[in-house]
Amino acid sequence: MSTLALPTADEEIWRYSRIGELQLDSFKLGKLSTKIDVSSAAKQIVCSTTNIVPRAATDIFEDLNGRHAQLTAITVAKNQVVAEPIVITHSLDESGIVAYSRLVIEANENSEVTVVERFVSSVDTNSLIVPVVDLRAAQSARVTYIAINELGAATWQIGYQQAVGQRDSTMKMFTVALGGDYARMRAEVRLEGQGANAQQVALYFADANQMHDFRTLQDHAAPRTHSNLLFKGAVKDTAKSVYTGLIRIRENATKSEAFQTNRNLTLSNGAWAESVPNLEIETNDVKCSHASTVGPIDEDQRFYLESRGIQPEIAERLVVLGFFDEVLNRLPALPFIAGLRERVSTKLLGAKS
Amino acid sequence: MTTLEIKNLAVSVGSSQILIDVTLTIKSGEVHAVMGPNGAGKSTLSAALMGKPGYVVTGGSVKLDGVDMLALPTWQRATAGLHLIMQYPTEIPGVMLQDAMSAALDARKRDTANLRSLIATEAKRISFDTELVDRAVNVDFSGGEKKRNETVQLAVLQPKIAILDELDSGLDIDALRDCAQRVEDATREMNLGVLVITHYSRLFEQLKPDFVHILTNGRIVKSAGPELADELEVTGYAAYSGK
Numbered sequence: 001m002s003t004l005a006l007p008t009a010d011e012e013i014w015r016y017s018r019i020g021e022l023q024l025d026s027f028k029l030g031k032l033s034t035k036i037d038v039s040s041a042a043k044q045i046v047c048s049t050t051n052i053v054p055r056a057a058t059d060i061f062e063d064l065n066g067r068h069a070q071l072t073a074i075t076v077a078k079n080q081v082v083a084e085p086i087v088i089t090h091s092l093d094e095s096g097i098v099a100y101s102r103l104v105i106e107a108n109e110n111s112e113v114t115v116v117e118r119f120v121s122s123v124d125t126n127s128l129i130v131p132v133v134d135l136r137a138a139q140s141a142r143v144t145y146i147a148i149n150e151l152g153a154a155t156w157q158i159g160y161q162q163a164v165g166q167r168d169s170t171m172k173m174f175t176v177a178l179g180g181d182y183a184r185m186r187a188e189v190r191l192e193g194q195g196a197n198a199q200q201v202a203l204y205f206a207d208a209n210q211m212h213d214f215r216t217l218q219d220h221a222a223p224r225t226h227s228n229l230l231f232k233g234a235v236k237d238t239a240k241s242v243y244t245g246l247i248r249i250r251e252n253a254t255k256s257e258a259f260q261t262n263r264n265l266t267l268s269n270g271a272w273a274e275s276v277p278n279l280e281i282e283t284n285d286v287k288c289s290h291a292s293t294v295g296p297i298d299e300d301q302r303f304y305l306e307s308r309g310i311q312p313e314i315a316e317r318l319v320v321l322g323f324f325d326e327v328l329n330r331l332p333a334l335p336f337i338a339g340l341r342e343r344v345s346t347k348l349l350g351a352k353s
Numbered sequence: 354m355t356t357l358e359i360k361n362l363a364v365s366v367g368s369s370q371i372l373i374d375v376t377l378t379i380k381s382g383e384v385h386a387v388m389g390p391n392g393a394g395k396s397t398l399s400a401a402l403m404g405k406p407g408y409v410v411t412g413g414s415v416k417l418d419g420v421d422m423l424a425l426p427t428w429q430r431a432t433a434g435l436h437l438i439m440q441y442p443t444e445i446p447g448v449m450l451q452d453a454m455s456a457a458l459d460a461r462k463r464d465t466a467n468l469r470s471l472i473a474t475e476a477k478r479i480s481f482d483t484e485l486v487d488r489a490v491n492v493d494f495s496g497g498e499k500k501r502n503e504t505v506q507l508a509v510l511q512p513k514i515a516i517l518d519e520l521d522s523g524l525d526i527d528a529l530r531d532c533a534q535r536v537e538d539a540t541r542e543m544n545l546g547v548l549v550i551t552h553y554s555r556l557f558e559q560l561k562p563d564f565v566h567i568l569t570n571g572r573i574v575k576s577a578g579p580e581l582a583d584e585l586e587v588t589g590y591a592a593y594s595g596k
Binding site: 298299300301303304305306307308309310311312314315318319321322323324325326 | 403405406426427428429431432436437439442443444445446447448452453454456457459460461489490506510
């Protein structure tokens with residue numbers, strides 16, 4: 001139990017969300033089945049016990065996660081380079097369950113690691129998953145984290161990622177969201193050390209009655225820090241998506257650069273996407289930009305392809321896949337990336353994902 | 354032998370009647386130039402023939418070998434054999450030429466096995482940088498590169514009738530020569546019929562018109578042989594623009 005109350009959509013950070021539909025009491029505490037693929041060379045760096053650094057939870061979900069989570073901790077030693085990506089797959093096939101996962105990635109000085117975390121549930125799993133990720137990159141560490149939501153169309157997700165980068169560290173945070181009924185992720189990066197660098201990239205595609213909900217923060221708390229965010233989404237049928245993002249440049253973060261781009265395609269008349277970018281800049285001598293668009297496929301692009309003899313639905317698929325390729329091309333070359341593109345393509349053709 | 358028969362075509366855009374009465378018959382291997390001043394309705398003609406949204410046909414007919422083109426959606430007009438080279442080719446972010454052409458050939462039930470070498474051969478023929486073939490269609494292309502790209506697509510798709518909407522606009526002399534010569538060759542090699550819509554006659558050096566038509570104020574006001582283009586070069590459109 002938590003002493004914190006369930007939030008409501010009146011709170012700015014929950015605005016447009018479907019939090020009002022959630023009856024947390026109706027779910028009983030359950031377990032995810034978790035499989036970890038890690039090369040034998042790196043086996044010893046993964047464990048299921050560590051001390052979660054205590055911190056005041058920002059909301060009830062983080063609080064409950066702190067109490068109940070199944071933990072995966074990855075600790076990469078100073079100067080250690082983990083060559084093969086570590087792939088964690090959580091699955092859930094039981095309804096009526098709330099399950100908490102916690103992933104802690106501790107990348108020590110000048111280390112390097114890539115972690116993929118997949119969330120999978122069957123198509124009729126009516127449950128709630130609450131994942132939290134703590135990523136800490138020490139000086140000059142290089143961390144790539146990829147979250148893949150392949151949840152079934154009845155599963156809820158309310159997630160939180162917090163990534164903190166020290167001096168000259170590089171953090172790349174990728175999200176691919178195709179599944180879930182209501183799937184929310186609050187993704188925050190904080191650049192605490194001079195010269196720290198963060199990239200946040202997401203692809204999300206909702207159809208039928210799905211809703212994807214992203215809240216991002218690029219928090220610059222040291223000089224010469226750099227962040228670049230690219231979130232691209234599409235909504236089809238009566239699906240919805242929300243993106244709200246904040247760039248915060250604190251007073252001491254001079255000579256920092258922060259970029260934020262959110263682009264959304266609305267593929268059906270009944271689909272809805274909201275995009276709200278924000279800037280909060282407390283110092284001069286910084287370079288910031290944000291761009292956001294919401295709209296249907298460009299008429300001229302559609303006409304151009306159709307004038308070559310391409311059927312309208314194929315033309316639409318080419319344009320949407322091209323739109324998402326900007327994101328997919330930035331993902332590390334891993335075997336399942338091609339599969340993700342195929343799943344986007346299948347979803348465009350109207351098949352159930 | 355293919356015939357494109359445009360009869361008494363009338364087209365409006367928004368509340369304006371742009372084309373009032375256009376009648377033209379284009380046969381395989383023939384090159385017809387439609388020339389006219391700015392605002393005559395030249396680009397409207399090409400857009401309406403291809404079925405661009407916003408261009409409403411208010412009268413007349415367009416038939417390709419007897420098949421009513423106006424009843425077909427754009428993509429079926431293209432697979433039936435019409436091809437439009439656009440004045441301002443659209444940039445399609447993320448869509449590679451190879452993929453677009455592959456989908457276009459699929460729609461025509463044509464084999465795609467040799468597509469890559471076919472594109473390479475055609476690109477080389479008009480000095481189109483083959484590296485651009487692996488980039489998104491028209492994205493960050495120069496004006497010349499865009500028209501070369503359009504011409505490569507024409508050669509790959511092998512339509513029966515090509516409509517060139519101001520092929521020469523924004524083109525340097527080299528690109529113009531390469532593109533116009535390729536279309537001229539196509540009239541012989543694949544018996545392509547061509548409707549050239551243009552303001553100026555400079556592309557006729559390579560692409561020789563058999564017929565020249567003057568379009569002003571939404572009507573074809575005069576049709577003659579290639580000598581009409583030479584006359585226009587000297588006298589301009591003023592004599593034909595009166596209402």
